[in-house]
Amino acid sequence: MPEYSILHLDDNPMFLEQMAVLMKFNSSIYYRPVQDPADAKIELEKEMPDLLIVDLMLENDWDALNGADFAEDTHNLYPDLKIMILSARSDEDIRRRLKKSIVHYATKDFRPSSFKKKLLEILNGKEMTDE
């Protein structure tokens, strides 16, 4: 029986496939990938996850505004929901903007072992530090 639920929004299907494989490291994780913010909203209403992972550049949005807006709006709607950014962008201004809305900011070039460790820390409610 899964202990933790993770909802992951990313428009890149290949990356979601890779993450689905990575998430198998822990059988207590129930991983739900979605490609569209609208689908993510439906999934949130259906079942609240323990962690929401959000990509920033959704649908060729080079300004990375769609993902950032989605993270902020979701935080305002569900202030207790843990939100983590997982993006190929590491811009200083985006990091600063999202600091109050998220629990962690990770980039897609992560080291798998460190990422898994961090994920468990977040799910277990340990104190988080920015990557």
Add this chain to the structure above:
Amino acid sequence: MSEKTDKRGIEAGFNDSPYQMIMAFQEQNGALIEMMDMLDKQRLYDLEDIFDKIRPLLKEIIPDLATGFIIGKKEQKNKKDRIKYHVTFESNESKPSLKKIDELDKNSINILKTAMDEERSKHGMCWNYIEEMPKFIKGEHEKQAFALCWMCDHPDDESLFIGIVRDIPKKRPFLSHEIQGLKMTSKIIGWYSNYAFVHQLLLYDVYKRGADIETR
């Protein structure tokens, strides 16, 4: 999953697909190894010469590189010329060149100083399309992507940083794996640069001591 799953990788406009990133890492690794071999043959501390040699590799590590520069900052607060340009290299020029700091306005210098202070604690920073960042090249395009990375501290109280700029019409932000590439590049050049600098200082010292003994 939706219909979008049928399109994959770069065909669907994804620059951050796992395959794309693995290819980029492989390119970076190969270029870094070549760069280390090149630096191994370099005997003198000469940043212009170093960057002249490694520039083709830098362009492979960081695709679409428009301008790069090495900038130094003296830590002493009372120094007038705390910020100093060492080398500027542009993709369309055959040789790296020197650019004087007075070509930058006061606001640009202040932004750079703050960025350099902040960078020391973060190692690898980037700003994609931030208008308030200084304009290092007078390109046609308003939006530029800028990244900054610490290189080394020299024993003469100067910290060196490497900065790079992308300036192309189609939006091309710096992605995290590219910043990692820059970080590795800057550390390798920094370690080499520091080694060459200190080595030359010691050689000079040894030579001077020998000359002093002879004249006694």
